[in-house]
Amino acid sequence: MHTILIAAQKGGAGKSTLAAHFGAMAERDGRTLLIDADPQGSLAFWYERRAAETPLLVKVGAGEIEETLDMARADGIAWTIIDSPPHNAPLIGSLMSRATVTIIPVRPGPFDLAAVGATLDMARKLKAPVACILNACPPITREAETTIVSEARGVLTDMGAPVLPGQVSQRASFSHALITGQAVTEFEPDGRAAREIDVMWTAVTQLARTFPRTA
Template identity: 35%
Template structure:
């Protein structure tokens, strides 16, 4: 079995909780593309870190993607939102550095507890009115859990005014990534082959580049959050 290859360098990921950082990809709006975002972040992170990708969504999209996958990283496990604490504890014991959780698309039993366990919440949002409106309930849950949230505009059409409007609407609710993830066929094609775009021999360079740039932005954003939390606790 060969190790995962990629054509672009990955940025560093700040260490946290004895080497472990946990990130939930969560949205209460179905069809936001959260599973695609979770998969691509986990694959990019696995280039330089031990990554555990957790499928906590009853739909099982991540698990189905990984079922026939021949590459060893990231490691993929199924979990129920109510037993995620055991999964994270095991991940820390086995020296994983990053845990990416694909959450259920709606608030099911255990979702609130799941959000309290992770370090950060990422919410993909399509640049449409229904998707933006649905973020309010997502933000309410994350705020109640006491966790930081950030947004990434996903499935964005090129050079569309809707993207600018979406960013303006989301900014009062939390940090919005300046990097958008485009509405590209490359993502679906890669997933069909049990890959991410960065693993395809002839992948879409624009798709690979935007995932990498988003990853680098997250790196800096997480570091800012860590610094702010340490200062607040001092």
């Protein structure tokens, strides 16, 4: 089983949005379980509106995650995606130790870039595989990322953070899809948002498959 932890110690980074879309994409590669461990419950909100029966989702408290992962593995789940709570460093550290890879969504702004350092430091101390995704970015213009995104990528690189290629842009289609319980790849499969998510999930899976499956 591959476990993808989506973590950010700052709220508002877009963890739940990525978890929902990655969950829908992961189901194509095998049985997938979404774990909503964020007390805000945004992922569960999306799932309640979803017509499709897959991926599976469970909403759990911090003390239930380890048991849920054990049960998922025993049940033959191929991909588990965890939407973790912000502001809970001990829990995030514990989950990092178990995850195949931790994905950190980062908006291209000064507050988000300042906050990412603590999560990266935690990953380094634990020697946990990690990668950043530039999320909620201004859309690409003329096939080139905007200056603010390029600058943010440079800041993360200078911090020693692995950054996945591409970006996830701020687009209305994400909101339209989420409110109907869909991913953009279902709501508007030929749209730009769908292409960005497809490219990003492909990069995540390629990275995850370079590491051993989680126990």
